[in-house]
Amino acid sequence: MINVNVFKALSNPTRLDILKWLKNPEEEITSVSCETVRYMMTEKGGICVQDLVKKAGLAQSTVSSYLAMMEQCELLISERHGKWTYYRRNEAGLQQLGEQIREEL
């Protein structure tokens, strides 16, 4: 059964942008300073919160709660490595959303 929360998560321009940015992390994010961060990005498509904060131009707390919300409804996956939390797209969840929309909507 489809969940309205996924649509709430998608009904905000910044959160939609985050999903799009995470499609091609290397192209979108340029403020990478650390090797670990760069590795996570190119290897798993994961981006740390900081970089998304810079890209979005919103407060860190705002972006952090956006990401939590998007993880909750299976649009994103998070993975902590040391100090950093890397967020990447939940492709399975996105796939499932597509199917649910096709079947239920």
Added chain:
Amino acid sequence: MINVNVFKALSNPTRLDILKWLKNPEEEITSVSCETVRYMMTEKGGICVQDLVKKAGLAQSTVSSYLAMMEQCELLISERHGKWTYYRRNEAGLQQLGEQIREEL
């Protein structure tokens, strides 16, 4: 380009229900009293506002504005016949939404 308003429209349980109810109007709506209404329903899958008001259990003004909002972002189509406005699903718009989600999200 995908529009956040479509997700805003979908991020409300009643509005999601309306979309689902309009999939099988004959099965869902039982309070039909008038022949014209019955004809529109079985012929074009259109349902008048009244019936959706009864089904949703919300004020007429609320449902009316929900329907307007959903028409605006191409989830529904409206057609006026006499006193009644019939709303039906905008299958082309829904199809397009599915494609946009697949391509852009």
Added chain:
DNA sequence: CTATTATATCGTTATATTCCGATATGTCAA
């Protein structure tokens, strides 16, 4: 252990959405 850095959570204010009742408009029948 302490300082620093990254992220998460909390409390708050501004803004948006929800949903209502009252009222306006549009349509038909008498």
Added chain:
DNA sequence: TTGACATATCGGAATATAACGATATAATAG
């Protein structure tokens, strides 16, 4: 034209969301 009915629009009160700064937690470096 008047009345009755269907729908749309308006104005408002309650609630939810947006987005911030301050603070808490987690992890590492020294």
